[in-house]
Amino acid sequence: MQTARFGPAGETKGIPMTETVTYTIPGMTCDHCEAAVREELVAVEGVESVEVDLKTKLVSVTGEALDEEALRAAIVEAGYEAS
Ligand SMILES: [Cu+2]
Numbered sequence: 001m002q003t004a005r006f007g008p009a010g011e012t013k014g015i016p017m018t019e020t021v022t023y024t025i026p027g028m029t030c031d032h033c034e035a036a037v038r039e040e041l042v043a044v045e046g047v048e049s050v051e052v053d054l055k056t057k058l059v060s061v062t063g064e065a066l067d068e069e070a071l072r073a074a075i076v077e078a079g080y081e082a083s
Pocket of ligand 1: 028029030031032033034
């Protein structure tokens with residue numbers, strides 16, 4: 001997983017930053033839920049990878065120029081709610 005961030009000094013126009021956004025989705029209970037959430041999230045523009053931990057109900061979305069509203073909408077689209 002790519003977790004490196006470009007600090008202000010290393011920021012260059014044209015090189016997008018990779019960022020990770022984490023959500024808690026209490027409604028996820030099984031592999032099916034995980035697959036549904038993952039499928040919607042990877043379809044969001046800029047998303048590179050999605051990691052789901054069913055035990056903690058944590059979903060980590062990594063990508064470039066992530067749109068948090070679009071990510072939340074994708075979670076809703078999958079039938080769940082991010083807290
Ligand atoms: Cu399920």
